[in-house]
C-alpha cells in the first residue's frame with residue numbers, strides 16, 4: 001500500500017488509546033506518520049475527506065444515533081480497524097450492560113438529562129464490519145504498529161488467539177493461583193506480554209476473551225483454586241468481557 | 250569418564266572462579282517460592298537444592314524468542330551468534346530432554362541456529378537434592394540414558410563435598426578452575442548410590458513399560474469420549490507445551506521496523522494445544538484447522554509424549570519432569586495421570 005489515506009474517529013471512550021498512540025515516543029510516531037497520510041483526525045478536520053484507505057475507530061457503539069456515522073465511515077473506508085478495548089469488544093463500557101440503574105448511580109439527579117441517554121455499550125462490529133481489532137485497555141501500541149506495518153506491505157497481520165497464561169510461562173511468572181490469588185488470564189487473549197501477573201496482580205482480560213474461551217472451566221477454577229464464592233466467580237468476567245460472555249443479551 | 254572430588258569450601262571457590270571467567274554461567278536460582286535458570290553472578294544465588302525450574306534450561310539453546318535474521322534494502326544478515334556459556338546444575342531429566350532435542354534438531358533439515366548454540370554450550374548436570382511435587386522421572390522411559398552432557402556434580406551426603414564426573418573435553422576444561430583430587434572408590438560408590446536412590450522417590454509413577462504404554466495409548470485414538478473427558482477443562486493455553494523440555498515447535502514471523510524498509514525475522518516457541526496451532530491457509534482467503542477441538546489437541550499432545558516419537562528417540566518424548574502438571578491451571582495436563590487412567594481401561 002503506498003502512503004494510505006487514514007482517518008481517526010472516536011466514539012464512547014476515554015480517549016486513552018489516542019494518548020497511547022502518542023506514547024510511542026516522538027521518533028517512532030513521527031516515523032510512522034511518514035508512511036501514512038492522516039486526512040481526518042476527530043473533529044480537527046471535517047469528516048468530508050472522501051475515500052479512506054484505513055479508518056481507525058476508537059470507542060464503543062452505545063447510541064443508536066451513532067450508527068449512521070459509523071455506516072458512513074464504513075462506506076468510504078477500504079479497511080476499518082477498531083482500536084482499543086471499547087471499540088474491539090465494548091470494553092469496560094459494557095460493564096453497565098447487565099445493570100438497570102447505572103444512570104441514577106452515576107449521574108444522580110441529572111440522570112434524565114437527554115445528552116446522557118445511551119443504550120448498552122457494544123463493539124463497533126455490532127454496527128459495521130470491522131476488518132481488524134487492536135485489543136487492550138489501553139490498546140497495545142506494539143500491536144497497533146505491527147498491524148499497520150503489515151497492512152502497508154499488503155500482509156495479513158497475525159493476532160494472538162491463545163490465553164495470557166502462555167506469556168506468564170514465557171516470563172517465568174509465578175501464577176496468581178499459586179500465590180493464593182485469582183486470575184482471568186486463562187481465557188484472556190494474549191499479546192500484551194502478561195504485564196499484570198508479572199507485577200503480581202490478576203489479569204482482568206482487558207484484551208477480551210480468546211475466540212473459544214472455556215468459561216465453565218474458568219468458573220470452576222475461580223471457585224476451586226481462587227477461593228471465590230460461586231456467584232462472584234460467575235460474575236468475575238464482567239469487567240472487560242461482559243459482551244463476550246455466554247449470557248450476553 | 251573420570252571422577253574427581255572437591256571439598257565444600259573449594260567448591261565455592263571453584264564456582265566463584267567460573268563466575269569471574271569470561272564465559273556466562275546459567276544455573277538454578279530462586280524466584281519467590283519457585284526456581285528458574287538465570288545468569289549466575291554470585292555463588293550465594295546458586296541453588297543446587299532446587300526441585301524443578303519453571304522453564305527448562307533448553308531456553309538457552311533454543312530461546313523462546315530468537316532472531317533469525319535482519320533484513321533491509323540491501324539484503325539480509327544472519328543472526329547466528331552463539332554465546333559461549335556453561336549450563337550448570339541441570340537435572341538428569343533435563344539432560345535427557347536436551348539429548349532428545351539434539352537428535353530432533355540435527356535430523357532431516359538440520360537446524361543451524363540450534364546446533365550453533367548447542368556447540369557453544371558446556372552442560373554440567375547435578376544430582377537431584379529435592380523432588381518436585383509432580384515428578385515422575387523415576388518411572389518414565391527408564392532404559393533411556395542421557396548422553397551429550399559434559400560433566401555431572403553429585404553432592405555427597407553429610408556435606409563433605411562433591412564428586413565431579415567428567416565426560417568430555419569441555420567437562421575436563423573446568424578442572425583447572427578448581428582444587429580437584431581423584432575421587433576415591435568409596436566416594437564414587439556413594440555418588441552412584443545417591444543417583445540410584447533418588448529414582449525411587451518420585452511422588453508420581455507410571456506403572457507400565459514405555460512399550461506397553463505406547464501400544465495401549467495408540468489404540469485409544471478413536472475413543473472420542475475418553476479424550477473429550479480428559480480435555481473438558483482445557484483452556485487451550487499451551488502452558489503445558491511452553492514449559493516442556495522436549496517440545497520443539499516454533500513459529501516464524503517477519504516484522505518490519507517503523508521505517509518500513511528494514512526488519513527482523515524471528516522464531517518463537519509455538520504450542521500445539523492452542524486453538525490456532527493447526528490453522529493453515531488453503532489459499533484464496535480460505536483456512537482450515539486440522540485439530541479443531543480441544544479433545545483432538547489434548548490427544549495429540551499425549552500421543553506425542555507417549556507414542557509418536559518413541560521410534561525416533563528410542564523412548565517416549567516425555568522425561569517426567571512434571572512441569573506441565575504444575576503449569577496447568579486446570580490441572581489436567583499431567584501425562585502420568587492421563588496415561589495411568591488410559592492403562593486401566
Ligand code: SF4
Pocket residue numbers: 164165166168169173174175176177183184185186194197203578
Ligand atoms: S497468572 Fe493468570 S495468566 Fe498467568 S498463568 Fe496464572 S492464570 Fe494464567
Ligand code: SF4
Pocket residue numbers: 136137164185188189192193194195196197202203204205206207208
Ligand atoms: S495481563 Fe490481562 S489485564 Fe493485563 S494487559 Fe494483559 S490482558 Fe490486559
Ligand code: SF4
Pocket residue numbers: 489492493494495554566567568569570571572573574584
Ligand atoms: S510432558 Fe510434562 S512431564 Fe513430560 S517432559 Fe513435558 S513437561 Fe515434563
Ligand code: SF4
Pocket residue numbers: 490495496497498519520521522550553554
Ligand atoms: S507438536 Fe506439540 S507436543 Fe509436539 S513438540 Fe510441538 S508443541 Fe510440543
Ligand code: SF4
Pocket residue numbers: 482483484485486487488489490522523576577578579580581582
Ligand atoms: S492441558 Fe492445561 S496447560 Fe495444557 S493447554 Fe490445556 S489448560 Fe493449558
